[in-house]
Amino acid sequence: MMARPARALLVGLAVVGAGIVVAALRVNQYVYFAGYVVLQYVVIATAWNILGGYAGYVNFGTPAFFALGAYTAVFLIQSTRAPLPVLILAGGLVSALLGLGIGYLTLRLRGVFFSIATLALSIVLQTMIINWEYVGGSRGLSVIRPSGPPFGSYVTFLFTVMVLLSVVAVTVARFIERSWIGRGLAALRDNEEAAECMGVPTLRLKLFATTVSGFLLGVAGAPFPYYVTFVEPNSAFNLDYAVNALAMPMIGGTTSWVGPVIGAVLLGTAQQLATVTISSEMNLFIVGVVLVAFVVLAPEGILGLVRRLRGR
């Protein structure tokens, strides 16, 4: 028998390896293009769930964190043409700072009021970006990809990077879930006052959750400028991110790291298929219908559904 962490590491490496193999296959470029979006949602849903699922603080401000990662990258591309790993790290760190900030909001705002505040945050940030000419303002900005990716085309390369980021995000989420941190977050999700009285440092754990969640959301956004090559506020701050970040974990199941992955893969793929076959406007419609169905019929998501079926 292998130790659990070693096994988890192997699984992670296998996924990255599989990603590289897929990248090496050089199938239709669209597959990588669409695959990138699905994987990006794996990162986003997983990151969102660390705060929303584990700690129970529903963040409607996903676009703010995602776009902050993207615009940090734009700024660095404009100013220094920094390499992609630097963009990703910087995007993550800036969004982590924003996460730390909203962590302090939880001192006064709980439940729906916290959610409203995060939604407002997204709007405020978008307004600021619209008025910042250096990163393109409201007109947006064309970003030129660096010439000569390490391998394949640039889209295949970005696809592989996103595979790696997904594995990192999921590993982090899984580690948190199974550690004392995850147990403490679950306690404060159930009852914050009781958790604090049972010795759980609720504020510190919440700050940790908002910061890590923010970091990963920023990480997801940082490669975005090179992916779309044209960044403008409406696409970077798209409401789709807020809705999907919430819907995917809800559909998969919020109490485990697997939930957001299942939700992101299913919903993300369905959206990509609908975009090609029906219309690009079908995206949100699908999310809406599926989300309502799940909230009514399977409030604990697919994981809860599986658990219930097994129980009988």
Next chain:
Amino acid sequence: MAGTLLEVDGLTKRFGGFTALHRVSLSVRAGERFGLIGPNGSGKTTLINCVSGALAADGGRILFEGRDITTLAAHRRTRLGIVRSFQIPKPFTSMTVRENLGIPLEYAAHARSPAGHADAEAAEILRTIGLEAKAHLRPAELTQIEMRKLELARAMAARPTLLISDEAMAGLSSVEVDDILALLFRLNEQGITIVMIEHIMRAVMRFSERVVVLDAGERIAEGTPAEIVRNPAVEKAYLGE
């Protein structure tokens, strides 16, 4: 005589223009069974919230084992050994009974002692309190008294030096009240100091060695249960003139 464990000195708490506690002082001795009574709205729960750290005091000091804890965060007070149970049970609903105990064992008890036998400890507490058969149920599946017991079991898992029991018996039948009382007596024999807040006079008078009475945010009497029963000020507070 044993030393002072908890000392509340001139504690004041205001909510806007309303003074919920006005310069309340009291001290609880180590190992004591201490009763805190008073009519509805007299400030009992506010006082407990200030002592446990859920509310910040506006004036006065709180000392525990001689240390000033007035501004300490609630979870730190729990780790020092001040543990409370809630008037309305607040279980961790997504966890089983056993997992509910795991949180204080991990976060409060082991912050003080590095021992890591959480499972054995949880089992022992559940046995003491009579919930061992329910260890794998979720709180929603428990009866009212079992919920109260879980509340106490969870408090015990934090390994308190001082246990503050906030109306642990409200709404229970008289047999169930005796059940909880016996449990609290047993905990006290193990050396845990207990502050009981209760409306059920029969229980609090039987349990307490010393009683303090609050009325409208002020301390109006202190004494043995027998003295309190005869105190005219207490009678006036409860029944009017």
